[in-house]
Amino acid sequence: MWNKTSGLNQFYNDRGNEDGIPVIFIHGFPFDSSTWENQVVALPSNFRPVVYDVRGHGQSEVGDIPYSLEFLVDDLFALIENLELQQPILCGLSMGGYIALRAYEKWPGLFKALILCDTRAEGDSNTAKINRAHAIKTIWNGDIKKYAEDSVKNLFWSENILSKIPEIVQIKSIIEKTSPDALCAALMALAARTDSTEILTGINIPTLIIVGEHDKITPPIAAEFLHENINGSELVIIKKAGHLSNLENPEEFNKALLHFLENMQ
Ligand code: MLT
Numbered sequence: 001m002w003n004k005t006s007g008l009n010q011f012y013n014d015r016g017n018e019d020g021i022p023v024i025f026i027h028g029f030p031f032d033s034s035t036w037e038n039q040v041v042a043l044p045s046n047f048r049p050v051v052y053d054v055r056g057h058g059q060s061e062v063g064d065i066p067y068s069l070e071f072l073v074d075d076l077f078a079l080i081e082n083l084e085l086q087q088p089i090l091c092g093l094s095m096g097g098y099i100a101l102r103a104y105e106k107w108p109g110l111f112k113a114l115i116l117c118d119t120r121a122e123g124d125s126n127t128a129k130i131n132r133a134h135a136i137k138t139i140w141n142g143d144i145k146k147y148a149e150d151s152v153k154n155l156f157w158s159e160n161i162l163s164k165i166p167e168i169v170q171i172k173s174i175i176e177k178t179s180p181d182a183l184c185a186a187l188m189a190l191a192a193r194t195d196s197t198e199i200l201t202g203i204n205i206p207t208l209i210i211v212g213e214h215d216k217i218t219p220p221i222a223a224e225f226l227h228e229n230i231n232g233s234e235l236v237i238i239k240k241a242g243h244l245s246n247l248e249n250p251e252e253f254n255k256a257l258l259h260f261l262e263n264m265q
Contacts, residue, residue: 003052006078011059012052014083015040020048021112022088023261026076026096027051028118028244029186030151030178031171032058038250039091039257047261050088052079054095056182058174065181067189073102080110089261091115093246094218095186101196104203113206113264115257118215118243120222121229123195132187139180147183148175157214157242167247200229206264207233210256212241212248234260
């Protein structure tokens, strides 16, 4: 299905019971909505899972470049408006978490709960900005395969690189299919995103924080910071998982997700 209200064709899939509580899953960079499949099929029937491809990712159009995180947040809002979702729960992984936090900052009354997975509130450090510049050069040089290969090494827990072959093939293939223009535009948007640390103490809706114990990109210390600053939040550390905790250990991830969803109502 396509959402056109944000000014470009944005792919989404609205699944489940129309009267259920909406849960919008927001994928990380540079993935797509298919990475949430294990979670979508696990949700009980009183929930309404909605997945979508962030602009430039998956099947969504690239649209105008450059990007800003603000545009990605506005696209989310357009989807919520278009589907007339009331009090959705936002579940974002990494970039999806940056989008969720900024969306909460812009419209604090709009959401029922937050699920922040393998993400952080702080903006990029100088080292992270420089690494993004290196990544852009690799992509400019036409080395998407190298970029995908390097990314996978950082994304997955080292032991999963040898055992989670279908997941690795899935992620590499998604990255290799992403438009180089969109990759570079998103990298610049991530480098320039705003810092959300100041809003954390004001978050007053149920919040679950999830992180893979071996996440190198947004490590457990970043999740602990979220947990310490968001009043009443719950923190779950997923064993045997790196940055892609929902893909690397879906059983433990889903246990945490379902327990939170069933108990926050
Ligand atoms: C992601 O998974 O969305 C990215 O690792 C986020 C980032 O690069 O900051």
